[in-house]
Amino acid sequence: MNFPMFFALASVAAGIEGAIGYPRVLFAAIGHPVTWIGGLIAFADRWLNRDDLPFGQRRLLGAAALVLVLGVAGACAFFIEQFILHVGLPPFLSLILLALAASTLIAQKSLGQHVRAVALALEDSGLPGGRVAVGAIVGRNVDALDEAGVCRAAIESLAENFSDGVVAPIFWLALGGLPGGVAYKALNTADSMIGHLTPRHKAFGFAAAKLDDLANFLPARLSAVFIVIAAAVLPGADAAAAWRATRRDARGHPSPNAGWPEAAFAGALGLQLGGPRQYGDKLVTDGWMGTGSAEAAPEAIYCALALYRRACLVNLALVGLAALCLNWPG
Numbered sequence: 001m002n003f004p005m006f007f008a009l010a011s012v013a014a015g016i017e018g019a020i021g022y023p024r025v026l027f028a029a030i031g032h033p034v035t036w037i038g039g040l041i042a043f044a045d046r047w048l049n050r051d052d053l054p055f056g057q058r059r060l061l062g063a064a065a066l067v068l069v070l071g072v073a074g075a076c077a078f079f080i081e082q083f084i085l086h087v088g089l090p091p092f093l094s095l096i097l098l099a100l101a102a103s104t105l106i107a108q109k110s111l112g113q114h115v116r117a118v119a120l121a122l123e124d125s126g127l128p129g130g131r132v133a134v135g136a137i138v139g140r141n142v143d144a145l146d147e148a149g150v151c152r153a154a155i156e157s158l159a160e161n162f163s164d165g166v167v168a169p170i171f172w173l174a175l176g177g178l179p180g181g182v183a184y185k186a187l188n189t190a191d192s193m194i195g196h197l198t199p200r201h202k203a204f205g206f207a208a209a210k211l212d213d214l215a216n217f218l219p220a221r222l223s224a225v226f227i228v229i230a231a232a233v234l235p236g237a238d239a240a241a242a243w244r245a246t247r248r249d250a251r252g253h254p255s256p257n258a259g260w261p262e263a264a265f266a267g268a269l270g271l272q273l274g275g276p277r278q279y280g281d282k283l284v285t286d287g288w289m290g291t292g293s294a295e296a297a298p299e300a301i302y303c304a305l306a307l308y309r310r311a312c313l314v315n316l317a318l319v320g321l322a323a324l325c326l327n328w329p330g
Helices: 003-020 026-028 033-048 055-085 091-105 107-136 147-194 206-215 217-232 239-252 259-269 300-325
Strands: 273-279 283-291
Touching: 003 091, 003 147, 003 300, 026 107, 026 283, 033 055, 033 147, 033 259, 055 091, 055 147, 055 206, 091 147, 107 147, 107 300, 147 206, 147 217, 147 259, 147 273, 147 300, 206 217, 217 239, 217 259, 217 300, 239 259, 239 283, 259 283
Parallel strands: none
Antiparallel strands: 273 283
16 A cells, blocks of 8 residues: 555545444444553553662653554554455455554544533533533543533543544554554553553653654644634634634643644634643643633533534545545546
8 A cells, every 4th residue: 555545545534434433333342442452551551660660761661662562553553454455355445444444543423422422411410410421531520620611621622632533543544554543543542541640650651641742743733723724614613713722822731732722622612721620639720722701511512513523524625635636547
């Protein structure tokens, strides 16, 4: 498979996942590829991340574990890709099979479902139900959230995961085919599991956290552009405000990447996102993004989902257009 076909693979995979997601019957039968990768990361964490080792050695072992995880995941994807390409199937069918495999790396449909569940829970079960639903997608202390805080948390999760759960996997599929997409997903999973500043993982997860920041650098900024374009075609959204908020507020976020899509969402929807939040007993006083109201309601989640769906379509359209241009005969 050559470089132009990587873009075709990425666009077809995104279209498949956006339409059908990851089938529940398949999840019940074999789980999800991310859980397989997570099992390998947990194994490495359990056996290599020893509390009795010095900080520098734990950092080195964490880097070695990351190389192992990325190598195993990427190699498995490469062998699957080569098998499908050389088993004698027609090229179109090979592309569809590879796209089905690649679609498992993208989270368009499931992300929208999880965020929509927060709004539905608030409407059906009030604040207690909303806290439970948002607790499934954020790591902050949900017991400290009022209704507006629950809504903001859901929208912030939607924005951040649009970047690293949708744009970034498609980006790396387009650049590196199935091995590139799988390697990115393995890296992102490692960051979510061990890339924390906790006493146990500050050293061991250092390499995963830093490399994940690097891998998401361009996708995060592209995601903000896609959100601005989507806001231009969504009634009630403000593309100009999204652009201003991104330029003004994105770099103020403690994460080098998460602020870009979050600031764009805040500006487009006329909200303030970010601000103080509580993780366990620790209060984190981040700055606000956007200049609108922080008093978000369930309706704001539905507006955010409408913006998100259009941003996904913008992403798909641009990757598909690139695929057509790169693969056009002559």
